[in-house]
Amino acid sequence: xxxxxxxxxMNMVDDAYLEEMNDMKGKEQRRKRKLITCVVIAAVVSxxxxxxxxxxxxxxPEYWFHSFFSGDNRLEVMGKLTEKQQEVLSRGLVEIDQxxxxxGWTITLESGISxxxxxxxxxxxxxxxxxxxxxxxxxxxxxxxxxxxxxxxINFGSMGFHHGxxxxxxxxxxxxxxxxxxxxxxxxxxxxxxxxxxxxxxEIDAIWEYGLAEGNLQERKLCEGKWKxxxxxxxxxxxAESVELIDEPVCCAAKRMYRHHExxxxxxxISFELRALTATIKFDMPRTGxxxxxxxxxxxxxxxxxxxxxxxxxxQSNCGDWIECLVTFDxxxxxxxxxxxxxx
Amino acid sequence: MDDQMIVDLFWxxxxxxxxxxxxxxxxxxxxxxxxxxxxAEDSEECVSDTYLKVWESIPPTRPNRFSAFIGKITRHLAxxxxxxxxxxxxxxxxxxxxLEELADCIPDLKTPAKIVEEKELGDxxxxxxxxxxxxxxKIFLQRYWSMMPVKEIAEMYSITESKVKMSLMRTRAKFxxxxxxxxxxx
Numbered sequence: 001x002x003x004x005x006x007x008x009x010m011n012m013v014d015d016a017y018l019e020e021m022n023d024m025k026g027k028e029q030r031r032k033r034k035l036i037t038c039v040v041i042a043a044v045v046s047x048x049x050x051x052x053x054x055x056x057x058x059x060x061p062e063y064w065f066h067s068f069f070s071g072d073n074r075l076e077v078m079g080k081l082t083e084k085q086q087e088v089l090s091r092g093l094v095e096i097d098q099x100x101x102x103x104g105w106t107i108t109l110e111s112g113i114s115x116x117x118x119x120x121x122x123x124x125x126x127x128x129x130x131x132x133x134x135x136x137x138x139x140x141x142x143x144x145x146x147x148x149x150x151x152x153x154i155n156f157g158s159m160g161f162h163h164g165x166x167x168x169x170x171x172x173x174x175x176x177x178x179x180x181x182x183x184x185x186x187x188x189x190x191x192x193x194x195x196x197x198x199x200x201x202x203e204i205d206a207i208w209e210y211g212l213a214e215g216n217l218q219e220r221k222l223c224e225g226k227w228k229x230x231x232x233x234x235x236x237x238x239x240a241e242s243v244e245l246i247d248e249p250v251c252c253a254a255k256r257m258y259r260h261h262e263x264x265x266x267x268x269x270i271s272f273e274l275r276a277l278t279a280t281i282k283f284d285m286p287r288t289g290x291x292x293x294x295x296x297x298x299x300x301x302x303x304x305x306x307x308x309x310x311x312x313x314x315x316q317s318n319c320g321d322w323i324e325c326l327v328t329f330d331x332x333x334x335x336x337x338x339x340x341x342x343x344x
Numbered sequence: 345m346d347d348q349m350i351v352d353l354f355w356x357x358x359x360x361x362x363x364x365x366x367x368x369x370x371x372x373x374x375x376x377x378x379x380x381x382x383x384a385e386d387s388e389e390c391v392s393d394t395y396l397k398v399w400e401s402i403p404p405t406r407p408n409r410f411s412a413f414i415g416k417i418t419r420h421l422a423x424x425x426x427x428x429x430x431x432x433x434x435x436x437x438x439x440x441x442x443l444e445e446l447a448d449c450i451p452d453l454k455t456p457a458k459i460v461e462e463k464e465l466g467d468x469x470x471x472x473x474x475x476x477x478x479x480x481x482k483i484f485l486q487r488y489w490s491m492m493p494v495k496e497i498a499e500m501y502s503i504t505e506s507k508v509k510m511s512l513m514r515t516r517a518k519f520x521x522x523x524x525x526x527x528x529x530x
Contacts, residue, residue: 012466015412
């Protein structure tokens with residue numbers, strides 16, 4: 001099209017003319033920028049600076065929740081926690097104790113803990129007499145649903161489902177155990193809040209065993225059937241305490257990814273809500289383009305005893321004017337232990 | 345931060361270059377892209393692509409007028425994206441309107457004419473712009489370079505929409521006459 005040729009050729013317009021054109025636009029932009037002044041909270045920044053020097057970096061063994069739920073190592077794990085953190089676990093741990101048996105294969109949901117945004121559920125598989133469950137890994141085909149107590153399906157901003165085995169004391173028997181870990185953020189749930197309670201439904205269709213034979217991974221379907229569980233996580237089952245740790249917005253350094261590049265940027269964090277097993281960080285959405293990920297790293301929760309607990313980002317949701325991140329850490333948190341957040 | 349400092353940051357491969365560019369020119373690039381694409385997500389992605397392109401271009405380039413340099417990249421990327429996405433899906437874009445208006449500029453030549461390359465056409469456009477009064481030139485460029493809607497141009501220069509339309513109509517007629525005089529076919 002001929003007109004399109006003019007439009008495209010106009011990209012070769014002399015820079016001086018464009019600068020002349022932009023002169024007036026520049027004034028308008030400058031005026032707007034004044035209205036969007038970034039608030040830097042000097043007091044918070046200096047507080048953070050003080051804390052880092054005094055911090056003792058402490059990391060519990062990875063997947064420590066698995067050890068905790070295995071029972072045998074519970075005391076050892078508890079010994080590494082503060083008194084307040086131990087209280088959180090003691091208060092939050094609930095017995096579920098639901099079993100379903102199909103063709104001699106029993107799946108039992110034994111216990112769990114949740115703060116409304118992250119949930120651990122310990123399960124056990126018992127095979128028929130004579131079966132040896134000594135595989136490297138076990139998994140189950142199935143569907144997980146989350147419903148409100150009124151029976152409405154919950155829509156998610158994001159959701160994660162992980163599964164790991166718990167150390168097996170006797171690999172020669174017909175029993176093995178594992179731990180589900182679920183993380184989730186609600187999106188258009190119209191006022192629904194996870195800490196208000198939800199129903200976790202898991203419908204299992206099959207049990208699989210994975211083992212290594214001559215260096216190759218081998219899978220084996222142990223049983224097919226229908227194992228259905230419904231667990232109500234209500235007020236009693238959820239460690240619902242939370243605290244907002246930011247009084248005013250804080251500017252901090254972050255990384256933004258785009259294609260194969262990584263760029264340093266500054267973000268304005270507007271909220272940091274800490275809970276027992278998770279936290280939600282909200283920061284302003286920079287009006288500078290669609291990026292493939294924003295990471296504030298490293299970030300620590302510094303406890304009153306100087307311990308710095310590293311924060312891991314788990315999920316990010318675009319909420320229009322801001323971005324919401326669900327983050328986790330390697331131990332339960334007691335609000336009473338926390339001194340401040342150490343942003344980069 | 346002034347433009348030369350931003351360019352220096354790119355030359356030093358400092359990652360602050362992108363942040364400072366976004367701070368100073370984020371809205372400017374977004375507006376150019378949005379006027380063409382009329383879609384927030386596409387425009388944001390176009391702006392991100394612009395930063396990436398600038399990052400890959402400087403060095404070796406050292407633009408004297410950074411605002412024009414980055415604006416051109418955004419516009420070029422947005423037009424390419426527009427072409428790719430097809431006009432039907434892009435409700436609200438200024439491109440179909442601008443193209444319709446520019447049909448007035450197509451010379452009606454009765455003698456053999458020269459079909460020029462894009463570079464030559466660009467030179468002709470620059471010569472033509474050089475002969476225009478500054479106000480007409482700015483309005484013309486806001487409309488057909490920035491793809492800014494007539495209403496916004498009127499607000500920007502505190503004049504009526506009718507005056508903007510009149511100015512554009514006269515400039516298009518002059519441009520058509522200029523192309524005819526130069527014997528240029530499109």
